[in-house]
Amino acid sequence: MPTGTGGPRKWLRVIVHADMDAFYAAVEQRDRPELRGRPVVVGGLGGRGVVSTASYEARPFGVHSAMPIGKARRLCPHAIFLPPDFKRYGEASDRVMEVFARFSPLVEPLSLDEAFLDMTGAEGLFGPPEAMARRLKAEVREATSGLTVSVGVAPTKFVAKVASDHRKPDGLTVVEPDQVLSFLHPLPVARLWGAGPKTQAELAKLGLETIGDVARADRSWLVKRLGAFGEHIHRLSLGQDDRPVETEREAKSVGAEYTLEEDIVGEAAIRPHLRRSAGRVARRMRKEGLLASGLRVKLKTAGFRLLTRQCRLPSPTDSERALETAALELLGQFDLEVPMRLVGLAAFDLSAGGAGTQAALFEEDGREKRRTAEKTVDLLRERFGKGAVRWADDGE
Amino acid sequence: MEIRVEAKPLMAELNLALSIVETKATIPILSNLLLRAEGDFLELAATDLEVTLRTRCPAEVIQPGAVTVPARKLGSIVRAFSGEEVPLSLKTTPDRKLFLQPVGKRNEYHLQTLPEEDFPTLLDPSAEAAREMDAAAVKRCIEEVLVSSGNEDSRFSVRGALLMLEPESLVMVSTDSHRLTFCSHPVQTGVEAPLRVLVPKKTLVELLKLEGDGGLKMRLKDNHVFFELGPRLLYSRLMDTAFPAYEKVLNPATDKVAVLGRLPFLEKLRRVSMVADSKNRAVVLSFDPAGVLEMAVRNQETGDEGKEYETCERFEGEAVNIGFTVEFLIEFLGVTKEEKVSLKMSDSEHQTLLEPVRAEGAGTHKYVVMPLRLD
Numbered sequence: 001m002p003t004g005t006g007g008p009r010k011w012l013r014v015i016v017h018a019d020m021d022a023f024y025a026a027v028e029q030r031d032r033p034e035l036r037g038r039p040v041v042v043g044g045l046g047g048r049g050v051v052s053t054a055s056y057e058a059r060p061f062g063v064h065s066a067m068p069i070g071k072a073r074r075l076c077p078h079a080i081f082l083p084p085d086f087k088r089y090g091e092a093s094d095r096v097m098e099v100f101a102r103f104s105p106l107v108e109p110l111s112l113d114e115a116f117l118d119m120t121g122a123e124g125l126f127g128p129p130e131a132m133a134r135r136l137k138a139e140v141r142e143a144t145s146g147l148t149v150s151v152g153v154a155p156t157k158f159v160a161k162v163a164s165d166h167r168k169p170d171g172l173t174v175v176e177p178d179q180v181l182s183f184l185h186p187l188p189v190a191r192l193w194g195a196g197p198k199t200q201a202e203l204a205k206l207g208l209e210t211i212g213d214v215a216r217a218d219r220s221w222l223v224k225r226l227g228a229f230g231e232h233i234h235r236l237s238l239g240q241d242d243r244p245v246e247t248e249r250e251a252k253s254v255g256a257e258y259t260l261e262e263d264i265v266g267e268a269a270i271r272p273h274l275r276r277s278a279g280r281v282a283r284r285m286r287k288e289g290l291l292a293s294g295l296r297v298k299l300k301t302a303g304f305r306l307l308t309r310q311c312r313l314p315s316p317t318d319s320e321r322a323l324e325t326a327a328l329e330l331l332g333q334f335d336l337e338v339p340m341r342l343v344g345l346a347a348f349d350l351s352a353g354g355a356g357t358q359a360a361l362f363e364e365d366g367r368e369k370r371r372t373a374e375k376t377v378d379l380l381r382e383r384f385g386k387g388a389v390r391w392a393d394d395g396e
Numbered sequence: 397m398e399i400r401v402e403a404k405p406l407m408a409e410l411n412l413a414l415s416i417v418e419t420k421a422t423i424p425i426l427s428n429l430l431l432r433a434e435g436d437f438l439e440l441a442a443t444d445l446e447v448t449l450r451t452r453c454p455a456e457v458i459q460p461g462a463v464t465v466p467a468r469k470l471g472s473i474v475r476a477f478s479g480e481e482v483p484l485s486l487k488t489t490p491d492r493k494l495f496l497q498p499v500g501k502r503n504e505y506h507l508q509t510l511p512e513e514d515f516p517t518l519l520d521p522s523a524e525a526a527r528e529m530d531a532a533a534v535k536r537c538i539e540e541v542l543v544s545s546g547n548e549d550s551r552f553s554v555r556g557a558l559l560m561l562e563p564e565s566l567v568m569v570s571t572d573s574h575r576l577t578f579c580s581h582p583v584q585t586g587v588e589a590p591l592r593v594l595v596p597k598k599t600l601v602e603l604l605k606l607e608g609d610g611g612l613k614m615r616l617k618d619n620h621v622f623f624e625l626g627p628r629l630l631y632s633r634l635m636d637t638a639f640p641a642y643e644k645v646l647n648p649a650t651d652k653v654a655v656l657g658r659l660p661f662l663e664k665l666r667r668v669s670m671v672a673d674s675k676n677r678a679v680v681l682s683f684d685p686a687g688v689l690e691m692a693v694r695n696q697e698t699g700d701e702g703k704e705y706e707t708c709e710r711f712e713g714e715a716v717n718i719g720f721t722v723e724f725l726i727e728f729l730g731v732t733k734e735e736k737v738s739l740k741m742s743d744s745e746h747q748t749l750l751e752p753v754r755a756e757g758a759g760t761h762k763y764v765v766m767p768l769r770l771d
Contacts, residue, residue, distance in 0.1 A: 087696035314552045314573050329551075358574050358721055359766040361747065362552040362640045 011177055014129055015245065016103075016117040017152045017160035018136065020096060021169035023113035025055035026147050027092050028082055039079035043069050052084055056169055086352055089113075095143045103136055108245045116157055118245035129153040130174045137172065155180065156241035158193050165191075180239035185212030192233050198383050202226065211237045254290065255298075256280040257344020263302040265339045267331055270299070273343035274327045275320075281347050282320035286378055291316035291357065292347030295323055297330040300342035309333045315360030316351055321370050323347060397461025398487035399433045400499060403478040405453045406438070410471045412605060412628070413442035416449045417467045428464035430515045431486070431494075433457045437627075438486075442467060443516055447598050450518060451628040459487070462512040465494050473505055519631060521615040521622040527561060527586045531612035531625055537568045538600045540579045540761050543727045545597045546572035552640045556596045559621075561585040561614075565759075569642050574766050575724055578646055581759040593621055594635040602630055645764055648747045650740035652713030654683055655753060656706060658737045661689075662729035664704035668693045669722040671702035678768045679722040683741075687711030693722065709736065718744045719768035725750075728763045744770055 020026065024042040029035045039058035043051040049069040061076035073081065093112040100107045103126065106118035119132055126132040133151040140149045150171035152163025159180055163173040175183045188210060189203045206225060208214050214222070215237035222230030235241065256277040264270060274297070285292060296310035309330045313322065327345050351357065380389045413429055421427045421444070430441040438455040441448065473496060477484060482499045489495050493506040538557075546553030552573035560567040566583040569576065593616065606625045613624040622631040668679060671693045682690040687708035694701045718741060729737065734752035741748045750763040 085696075312548060312550055312553075314550060326551075357769045359745070359769060360552065360573055361571065361576055361645050361764065361766050362573060 011120075011129070011155060013155050014119040014122065014132075015154055015157050015160040016119050016133065016136065017154075017157070017164040018100065018115055018117065018140070018149050019151075019161075019164045019168070020113035020140075021148045021150055022053050022055050023092075023147070024053035024084055024089055025058075027089055028085075029055060030144075030146055031088070035080055039063070039076050040082065041069075041072050041076070041079045042082050042084050043072070045069060045081055045083050054079075092144055092147065096140055096147070096149070099136070099139045099143050102139070103132070106245045106247055108247055116160065116245045119153075130172070133172050133174065137170075156239060157243050157245070158236050158241040159184065159239060161193065162187065162191050181215070184237065184239060185210060185215060187211045189214060189233075192236055198385055199226070199229070252350070253296070253346045253348035254281050254284050254288075254292070254350065255296075255344060255346030256284075257298060257342055259300075259342045260340070263339035263341050264343075265337065267336050270331065270336065270340065270343050271328065274331070274345060275324050277343065277345045278320045278323040278327060281345060282318055282323055282374065283378060285318040285347060285350070286375060289352060290350045291318050291352075292323075293349035293351065294347070295326045295330070296346045296348060297327050297334075298342070298344045298346065299334060299340050302339040302341050304341070307334055310348075312349075314362065316357055319371050319374055321374070397431070397433045397463055398459035398485075399438055399455045399457050400483045400485050401438055401453065401455040402483050403474055403480055406455075406484070407471075407474050407478045409440050409451045409453045410467075410474055412451055412602075413440050413449055414467055414471050415602060415605065416442040416444060416447055418444045425464065425510055425514045425516070427466055427468070428510055428515070429467040429470065430462065430464050430512065430518075432462035432512070434460045441515070441518055443518075444598075445516060446596060447602060447630070447632040448516075448518065449602065449628065449630050453627075456483075461488060463488050463494060464510045464512060464515050465507050469507060470494075470496075473507075519617070519620060519622075521617045521620070521624075521629075521631070524615040524617045524622075526613035526615050526624070528611040528613050529566060529583050529585055531608060531610060533581045533583045534566060534612050535604055537566055537579050537581050538604055539731055541568040541570040541577045542597070542600060542604075543570075543731050544572055544575045544577040544763070545570040545600070549635075549637050554594070554635070554637055554639055556594055556635050556637070557600060558639050558642075559593050559595050561587045561591040563587055563590075569639070571640060571642060573640075574721070576642055576645060576762075576764045578642065578762040578764075579760060582757065591616075594637060594639060595621055596632050596635055599623075599630065599632040606630060645747060646762060648740070648742065648749055648764065650742045650749060652683065652716055652741045653711070654687070654689065654708045654739045654741070655710040655736055656689065656708055656739070658729055658732060658735060658752070660706055661737065662726065664691055664706055665722060665726050665729070668702040668704045669726065671695050671700045672722060673697045677721050677723060678719050678770075679725070680717055680719045680770065681739075682715070682717045683708070683711060683713075684715050685711070685713075713741075716741055716743065717770070718748060719770045720748075720765060721768055724765050728765075732761065 025040040028040055040055040041051055041058055041063055042053045043049050051063060051065050051067045051069060051072050053065055054063040058076050058079050063072045063076050089112055097109060100115055100117055104117040104119050108116040126135055133153050137149055137151055148170040150164045150168045152160045152173050154160040154163050154175040155177045159175050163175050166173040189208055190200050192211060208217060214233055219234045222234050258273050293313055293316045294310060295313055296308055299307045311326055311330055313326055377389050418426060426444060432439040433455060436454060437452040439452045441450045477498060480498050485497050485499050487495050492509055494509050496505040541557045545557055546555050549555050554571060557568050557570040564582060565580050566585060567580045569578050603623055606628050608626040615622040619634050620631050621634055622629060668691050673695045676696050680692045689706045689708055691704045728750055732752040734754060736753040738751050738753055739748055744767050747764050747766050752761050
């Protein structure tokens with residue numbers, strides 16, 4: 001593998017992906033010295049809780065994030081199990097983000113413990129990419145009293161993200177522009193952004209095991225087999241990824257809307273689009289662990305007039321059924337005789353659920369069952385594809 | 397219209413009327429009070445179209461008549477004169493103003509008016525049969541129920557209270573979707589068949605302000621409820637919101653009971669709540685089997701912590717930890733008057749039932765609260 005800094009191809013962009021190592025567990029170990037060197041698992045400790053973060057001491061036992069807490073307890077019974085303390089992680093995260101902000105005005109936080117930085121043109125201030133990354137790591141460690149971050153530097157977001165994961169924990173990987181393909185191609189397809197277990201199986205069936213295999217495959221053949229996603233991963237496998245670092249990602253609301261091919265009139269016509277939006281919004285909230293306390297319905301008339309109505313939800317929720325019910329109630333507040341060209345909704349007043357949520361006295365009948373069902377559907381769709389399951393009352 | 401009226405009693409009625417008038421009324425006439433002089437009194441009326449108050453104060457009527465004047469302006473001027481020894485003279489002038497002057501003094505005020513006809517039509521329920529109840533008992537019931545009345549109307553939160561008359565009891569229920577109050581007071585209501593209406597919160601709040609403990613007359617007419625106490629008539633449209641099926645949550649299955657002295661419990665909760673941050677108002681109540689209650693608050697922002705302890709007068713059941721929004725407990729303990737309260741609990745996920753410990757036959761006050769999730 002060629003190593004030269006200042007090699008033949010110049011850096012068009014310098015993208016840094018910085019990812020804190022086992023962040024929640026690391027904060028706990030930092031604050032409670034007696035936990036250092038011991039397996040620590042942070043997660044929801046209730047019946048349906050899942051692992052948020054496992055310390056590196058717990059990982060050899062097979063404990064990883066998103067695993068049901070019960071399973072983690074079986075795999076690693078001697079681990080210390082802690083409920084998450086988001087206030088403290090939030091404080092630590094603030095310190096980390098402050099450091100990032102010193103390095104670049106273009107920071108795109110992906111979560112509390114992970115961000116992209118666009119450091120293009122900053123060589124004059126911080127030196128070549130590797131020096132930048134070393135300095136970033138040192139300043140994070142100092143600002144957080146000892147937390148470590150793994151950093152990947154590359155010309156694109158995708159490669160930077162793969163690179164930060166390359167030598168975790170406390171890793172530093174710089175992928176020069178002319179090393180991108182030699183870096184990517186030996187890696188398994190699982191490292192492709194967005195390739196879940198189902199896609200991996202699909203790719204394996206096609207005989208594609210490494211990113212290099214994908215790169216060498218014919219793009220139109222991939223598209224035929226995998227749809228638009230095929231094109232996406234083919235581009236990634238060739239190191240093509242021009243997505244910019246986007247600041248201001250902070251989700252104050254989660255929304256979905258549909259611009260319709262033809263204008264529609266009346267509640268019956270609007271309903272299915274609201275349901276679709278509710279489904280998309282709720283899935284995203286469940287994925288990100290958010291609960292909404294408010295809902296806004298948005299309609300745009302054929303004359304491009306934007307109409308919105310909003311309400312408070314009876315209790316914080318991530319259920320598509322609850323969103324849909326509230327949305328239909330709001331629909332009664334619009335003049336629905338006007339033709340509409342756009343239908344959408346947004347959930348707002350978002351909270352991270354869990355601790356400190358005030359429980360509600362009254363619930364929709366069967367709400368808990370419905371919630372479990374919705375989560376199961378999420379899992380099925382993730383594993384077997386979007387069309388794998390459908391609600392019986394979807395009526396399509 | 398021309399009258400002479402004492403400033404002090406006029407001010408008392410004006411204060412009641414002013415709390416009806418919306419501060420940000422969009423229709424100009426709703427910022428005005430209707431004044432009507434006849435017989436030996438001045439009638440004042442104020443409305444926000446939902447709630448209306450008609451009241452009167454004694455006056456020397458020289459020329460009967462009626463007019464409307466800006467409520468707040470009249471209120472401030474009369475308030476400024478309420479120290480005067482002499483009565484106020486109020487009369488309408490040919491240029492449609494209200495002239496106001498302390499009798500025998502030189503200072504004078506001229507207020508803009510709007511014609512009486514512009515004022516919303518006032519309702520008169522006197523032809524309807526009245527149910528007469530003990531005003532003190534009704535007010536007590538309202539105080540209890542206002543604690544959990546919602547601040548907005550949604551599916552499970554009602555900005556008002558359910559009022560039910562049964563032959564020998566008055567029942568009121570309110571909920572803001574996280575807690576619910578059910579109170580039943582032994583009151584001779586005069587109804588033969590049970591009667592059930594939903595009364596807006598503002599009406600209940602205003603009713604509490606009406607003085608007098610005698611008989612409160614309640615009437616129903618044209619989808620309105622009327623309360624008459626002494627010379628004052630307060631009425632409002634009934635709400636047509638659906639009230640949640642409260643019966644389902646009223647008697648939760650519980651297997652632990654604690655009886656505590658109300659005042660020490662209240663005082664310690666108030667003190668420990670000072671530690672809590674503005675967003676997260678959680679207090680964790682931990683009972684051990686010996687009956688010692690720990691009240692713990694941890695400020696998530698600063699890490700400050702506070703703990704208070706109280707020994708139950710009685711405790712039955714296993715140890716239990718339950719988180720609550722601390723104000724939910726404080727508000728209940730603040731409105732009850734009894735010396736002791738009981739908490740009936742199951743676990744940290746289900747509702748807890750709080751009740752004042754009362755003598756048999758002294759009525760029921762149930763307060764059902766959902767917990768705050770702890771993990």
